[in-house]
Amino acid sequence: xxxxxxxxxxxxxxxxxxxxxxxxxxxxxxxxxxxxxxxxxxxxxxxxxxxxxxxxxxxxxxxxxxxxxxxxxxxxxxxxxxxxxxxxxxxxxxxxxxxxxxxxxxxxxxxxxxxx
Numbered sequence: 332x333x334x335x336x337x338x339x340x341x342x343x344x345x346x347x348x349x350x351x352x353x354x355x356x357x358x359x360x361x362x363x364x365x366x367x368x369x370x371x372x373x374x375x376x377x378x379x380x381x382x383x384x385x386x387x388x389x390x391x392x393x394x395x396x397x398x399x400x401x402x403x404x405x406x407x408x409x410x411x412x413x414x415x416x417x418x419x420x421x422x423x424x425x426x427x428x429x430x431x432x433x434x435x436x437x438x439x440x441x442x443x444x445x446x447x
Contacts, residue, residue: 340371344378344420354434359391362430368420377417380428384410387436395428 350362364382368374380398384390386408393400393414400414414428 340422342368342372342374342420342422343370344374345369346380350430354388354432356434356436359431359433362432364414364428364430365425366416366420366428367425368422371422373422373424374420377415378420378426380414380416382412382414382430384412384432387434388432389435391431391433393428393430395426397426398428400428 345367347365347367348362349365351360354360364380366378366380388410390402390410390412393412395414395416397416397418398414399416400412402410402412404410412430414430416426416428418426420426
C-alpha cells in the first residue's frame, strides 16, 4: 500500500516597525509598519493592525496600498488606531502601512504597542 502524505501550508504573519525612538513636542514622525507573510500560502480575509498610542502622542494619519484606518481616543487618554487591509498577502510578500504621529508632550519616548 502506497500512502501519499501531504502537508497543507499556512500563512504566518509577522510585524516589523521602524521609526525614531524619541519625539519632541510639535514634531511629526513617520513609523513604517511592515506586515510580512513568512508562511507558505497567501493570507485570506482582512489583515487588521491595531496600534495603541500613549498619552503624549497624537495620531496624524496613516497610509499604505490597500490600507484604511480610523482612530479612537480611549477613556484613559490613549489613542487606538485600527488599520485594515482586505487584500490577500501572498507568501513571502510584505505590505507596508505608514503611521504619522506627533508628540504633544515636551519629549516623549516613542514606545507604543502594535499587533496584527
